[in-house]
Amino acid sequence: MRNDITLIIMSAGESTRFRKNLGIKKHWIRIDSKPIWLYVADKLQFRYNFNRVLITAHKSEVKYMKKFCDYEIIEGGDSRKKSLQNALNFVTSDFVIVSDAARFNLDFDVLDMLISQKLDEFDCIIPTLNIVDTIFIEESGVKNYIDRDNVRLVQTPQISKVNILKQALSLGDFSDESSAINKIGGKILAIDGSNKLNKLTYFDDIKNCNIDSxxxxxxxxxxxxxxxxxxxxxxxxxxxxxxxxxxxxxxxxxxxxxxxxxxxxxxxxxxxxxxxxxxxxxxxxxxxxxxxxxxxxxxxxxxxxxxxxxxxxxxxxxxxxxxxxxxxxxxxxxxxxxxxxxxxxxxxxxxxxxxxxxxxxxxxxxxxxxxxxx
CATH class of the missing domain: 3.30.1330.50 (2-C-methyl-D-erythritol 2,4-cyclodiphosphate synthase)
Incomplete structure (x- = not known):
């Protein structure tokens, strides 16, 4: 049992981009008859037996989600950052691993590597992907090409020191834990991620996924x-x-x-x-x-x-x-x-x-x- 790590599943969003087709929120699509927020929580908890499992939920779904499991369901906020802060208020362990429910296609080779790192030596440990295509930033009609060898895509789950993460999140709005911790000069370790961990964002993303239809x-x-x-x-x-x-x-x-x-x-x-x-x-x-x-x-x-x-x-x-x-x-x-x-x-x-x-x-x-x- 990982007594030093709490698992947080982020599942409180509105899924605005995904819902345009049928109205279903992406964290409610099913795998093995389970909504993916529960599927991800069960898979991770079965393999690693974390100290505690917290799942953030939209305020309208808190009571409903509690009927599906014995995990602690935490009311989220109006942003990912606020939802995470709400969950962190219940964390008593030294480390937290945060995973988006939308990354339900888990790659345990990557996750085992993530968990096996020397956690005390880093403030945040993240999986990342290399960029294989040419990339540029366009500003005022001018295209500025970037060296793709210096660019990485950041994925979840990410492991963070709880005290450092709480401090970092108080400084602004961030899309993930690593960007917040980087803002305060925290020490971040990047390991190789996986395309399997790509995030479900648009409805078309489910075409090649093994989900219940x-x-x-x-x-x-x-x-x-x-x-x-x-x-x-x-x-x-x-x-x-x-x-x-x-x-x-x-x-x-x-x-x-x-x-x-x-x-x-x-x-x-x-x-x-x-x-x-x-x-x-x-x-x-x-x-x-x-x-x-x-x-x-x-x-x-x-x-x-x-x-x-x-x-x-x-x-x-x-x-x-x-x-x-x-x-x-x-x-x-x-x-x-x-x-x-x-x-x-x-x-x-x-x-x-x-x-x-x-x-x-x-x-x-x-x-x-x-x-x-x-």
């Missing part, structure tokens, strides 16, 4: 009920219904979309609508439930899942649902990004029985299926 199917069930009130408009399935009552709720009371949100969250194991949009949070007071559904579906896409189909059952004595079904389906089709024929709405009365039959409220249940797809 599709297949996993998830099923979710949602249920919601609201009672009638006289001081609100009635909104069902994102459609305003012309009648003299609405549904009592902190939001607009759209019982259909609430049920659908819960079904999607249930399928991916991300809690429930009450956890996401608490009734004691004024941000959601009278909020349009289409906004809530959009947030839920965006999250499900970011972690790799798209809705395949939806089946909704509405229990209501009043109002009449059938005249509004088509418009509801159109609204949901636009938000979910699926064809209308994959959305089904059924409605029935309660034959005057129970609170629904007494025209006191509406109850809705939803079933959804989602598929992991790249």
């Amino acid at each position: 599709n297949g996993e199917i998830l099923i979710g069930y949602g249920f919601d009920v609201h009672k009638f009130c006289t001081n609100k408009k009635l909104i069902l399935g994102g459609v305003e219904i012309d009648c003299e009552f609405g549904l009592e709720a902190h939001s607009d009371g759209d019982v259909i979309l609430h049920s659908l949100c819960d079904a999607i969250l249930g399928a991916i194991g991300a809690g429930d609508i009450g956890e996401w949009f608490p009734v004691d949070d004024d941000r959601f007071n009278n909020i349009d439930s289409k906004v809530l559904l959009k947030e839920v579906i965006d999250f499900s896409r970011s972690v790799g899942f798209s809705v395949v189909n939806v089946d909704i059952m509405i229990l209501a004595q009043i109002p009449k649902i059938t005249p509004h079904k088509d418009k509801m389906i159109s609204v949901m089709s636009a938000i979910l990004g699926i064809s209308r024929n994959y959305i089904n709405i059924k409605a029935t009365t309660m034959e005057k029985m129970g609170f629904i039959g007494r025209e006191e409220g509406i109850c809705v249940s939803s079933n959804v299926s989602l598929k992991y797809t790249l």
Whole structure:
């Protein structure tokens, strides 16, 4: 066990460049049915048995990521540097090895060499690659060619002395540990890296990678009920219904979309609508439930899942649902990004029985299926 080294996996980014295609964040693509942040952590921890494993996460993903593992999940910041600083606050070892989840194609020949160095003799140890192509810097239209023999590409993982790294990061914004430590004159050792360690940045980068592309199917069930009130408009399935009552709720009371949100969250194991949009949070007071559904579906896409189909059952004595079904389906089709024929709405009365039959409220249940797809 490496009691002197803590492993930090950087996985808190927005993946803006990668997400342009399907919306999935790159650290949520799967290898062996694991998101790559977990795949990398497991591989490294199994081989080296570090003192501790910390994984940075986007603030919206902290709770969700904790369901996947027993590693410590640390809320990241709005930059790589800030995320790393947050994680370093929990480090008690003398050294830290920092790896980007996006470098999931691990080369253990390089990593073994990295780990085997005399750590006390250097402030930072890094893998690097030579440049094989001609290179220039263009400034104001002038191309200044650089001697490629003096240029290196810097990769991760990198091992750093914790006290030196904390001091260096306080001096500015840096793209990696070595550039920060170099800024304060730290001693850096460069070893030969590997093309296998190239970072996943753009969607096209996955073409030659052995990753899971599709297949996993998830099923979710949602249920919601609201009672009638006289001081609100009635909104069902994102459609305003012309009648003299609405549904009592902190939001607009759209019982259909609430049920659908819960079904999607249930399928991916991300809690429930009450956890996401608490009734004691004024941000959601009278909020349009289409906004809530959009947030839920965006999250499900970011972690790799798209809705395949939806089946909704509405229990209501009043109002009449059938005249509004088509418009509801159109609204949901636009938000979910699926064809209308994959959305089904059924409605029935309660034959005057129970609170629904007494025209006191509406109850809705939803079933959804989602598929992991790249």
